[in-house]
Amino acid sequence: MNAMPIRDNPRETHDRAFRPQVTGADIAASLHPACAARDTTMIHILDEIVLAPRHLATVLSLLESQYLPGSAARGLALLQRWVSPPVALEDAPNTLWLLWQVADAPAYYAMRASIDAPALAFWSTVSTLCDTRRRHVMADAACGLPQRKEPCDAA
Numbered sequence: 001m002n003a004m005p006i007r008d009n010p011r012e013t014h015d016r017a018f019r020p021q022v023t024g025a026d027i028a029a030s031l032h033p034a035c036a037a038r039d040t041t042m043i044h045i046l047d048e049i050v051l052a053p054r055h056l057a058t059v060l061s062l063l064e065s066q067y068l069p070g071s072a073a074r075g076l077a078l079l080q081r082w083v084s085p086p087v088a089l090e091d092a093p094n095t096l097w098l099l100w101q102v103a104d105a106p107a108y109y110a111m112r113a114s115i116d117a118p119a120l121a122f123w124s125t126v127s128t129l130c131d132t133r134r135r136h137v138m139a140d141a142a143c144g145l146p147q148r149k150e151p152c153d154a155a
Contacts, residue, residue: 041104044138045076049096051130053088059096059126066122074111074119077101093131108137 051059060081068078080099088094102108126133139145 042140043102043105043108045100045102045108046136046138047096047098047100047133048136049098049126049130049133050093051096053094055129056083056094056096059129062122062125063098066118070116070119074114074116075102075107076111
């Protein structure tokens with residue numbers, strides 16, 4: 001009996017044992033030729049933290065004292081901090097944007113796996129001070145996304 005083709009739709013029947021592993025060579029081969037010559041593996045992380053203006057200084061202080069000291073050891077570099085709007089309003093929150101970078105996708109997952117107690121304490125405290133927070137994980141869009149190479153049928 002032949003195994004069903006692997007599909008992206010989780011409702012379809014398939015055998016995960018036949019799912020091929022994606023290698024760095026597969027990713028490099030899938031890059032647009034104009035992008036292959038430069039480093040396209042860099043991952044940027046944009047934290048979006050919506051909070052009352054009165055909490056901004058506290059969150060920035062906690063960032064400096066609790067999160068940043070261990071971030072470099074985990075491969076995470078803070079590139080920029082922004083706040084929008086650039087004024088404190090009585091009736092509207094501000095958004096704190098933190099732009100980070102890690103070397104590549106494996107470094108991103110290694111960074112997440114090596115989170116330490118001060119970093120966990122930072123995010124726990126931030127959660128009590130903010131209205132919402134989201135993390136966006138991004139790569140260079142100009143070079144496209146690597147595509148997995150899968151056989152149509154696994155035999």
